[in-house]
Amino acid sequence: MSTGELRIRTPEGITFAYQLAGPVTRCLAWTIDMTVVLVACLIISTSLGAVGAISVDLSQAIVALAFFVVPVGYGIVFEWFWRGQTVGKMVLRLRVMDADGLRLQFHQVLMRNIVRFADLLPGFYLVGGVASLLSRKAQRLGDLAAGTIVVHHRKPAEPDLEQLLGTKFNSLRAHPHLCGRLRQRTSPDEARLALQALMRRDEFEPAARVQLFTEMAAHFRTLAHFPPDVLEALPDEQFIRNVVDVLFRTNAAA
């Protein structure tokens, strides 16, 4: 059964992870791709009027070939030239990758698209769906044969903490020994939680936002006991902002 994540450990001892795409997302991508294939076939069959004027036989031959080549070749051509993506995968931000994290090779693209015929059996991707549900890497038979996986592909932007924390005055920094105690007593998970709460603060409902920062501020106040006059002047959200500043910018000026 898939765990939703494929972790790869490099020879340098560094681990990175791919988020595996589930059957439902892949099914949606496939539906989009099938729509594209259908539209392409219809366009080809209706736009052959000019060829039909020259040779009806030739135009019918092209249509007969197109209805075979387009569905089979669509995945092969797009996944090769778009580096693991088709239109459906691009819309849903999925990408075919080598299962070992290496470069995708042409024979892998060809293989996973050819073996699709077995995945489609006995209908509606039943074999492929069951295989991907049972597979640790969420692989259908084609992926297994080709040594590929399908992952969520979101190109992360370079982080910009400066924009979040800014260079505002931080009254907590007037007490360096308490800042040191706060850093010492805060676990990495607590620090991450506080930072995430700040980065996503605009996504919360107003009441939930107030409640969240109230609870977080109450927790962080227990880790380091800053003087009451410092705390009284600080709303809960601003307190958390200052805490994050202390935790993540150890060398900033007071």
Next chain:
Amino acid sequence: MIIDLPRFIAAERPAWTELETMLDDFATNPGRRLALDEARRFHFLYQKASADLGRVATFASEPELRRYLESLVARAYAEIHETRERGVRWHPLRWLLVEVPAVFRRQVGAFWMSVLVTIVGTAFGAFAVLLDDEAKSALVPPQFAHVLQDPAERVAEEEAAANDRLGGGHATFAAQLMANNIGVSIKTLALGMTWGIGSVIMLFYNGVILGLVGADFIAAGQSAFLFGWLLPHGSFEIPAIVIAGQAAFVLAKALIGRGDRAPLAARLRAVGRDVATLVGAIAVMLVWAGLVESYFSQHHQPRIPYALKIAFGIAELAVLTAFLSSAWWRKPRATA
């Protein structure tokens, strides 16, 4: 301990941006070869990003930055650690004349297995039609209903046809044949992933139809027509489907892994390139077979003498055999 993230990002960002630019360049120019200095720089940047990822993962717990660095390291890892052939321009002629026969030879055991299953099916079909008159109608699918006709009547009709029986629809017929035959071959190959069971059924049934039709025509004394009709395209079409079975058995063997201690993924990875090469060969053979069947096989005596058609078919078979044997003297290349 938590690192000073803004300072850390500010210090390391130029290296990450440089690495990202190089990776984008590789993506847009897959065939690009690096100079030694560039390769050293790329390796340095990869190691630097890896070290940064290690620091962030250990000391910062900042998910956005970690995701960004993981993405960079993953992309660079794929470039650095890929040891399979890359950036080698594909030469169609070299692939066809050297690679295809070499791969065929390397996997020839699976080919003989495929031949055996087809022969067993052919024998079954032949005996069935010779022993039981009803076998033909029971075994032949609706799309081959024309073979249910009495052979002597069929030959008389074909030979009496004044001109073009396809009514000028040769290109359409050829396209339909190509699509159908390549489709059958692909299904045969794909069913190799059912441990070869599905492929055995496909090959056996294909053999049954072949044996049934062949025995029926020979028993009716129409051997000349049969071979004149079948050989010109069949000398490529039948081997192509047998080679599809070969590719399927290569997959099945890797899947079963008997006598091979390598993990399943490694076994399948080792045969992937060979199977893909065989797929390409099958497609080429079936395009040729479709053209021959549509433009040549459908013309019968007296327009084209059977002796000529049979000679053409035998010549094709000889060329195909010589072609597939042409790399037998070569030392097999180690699979990837």
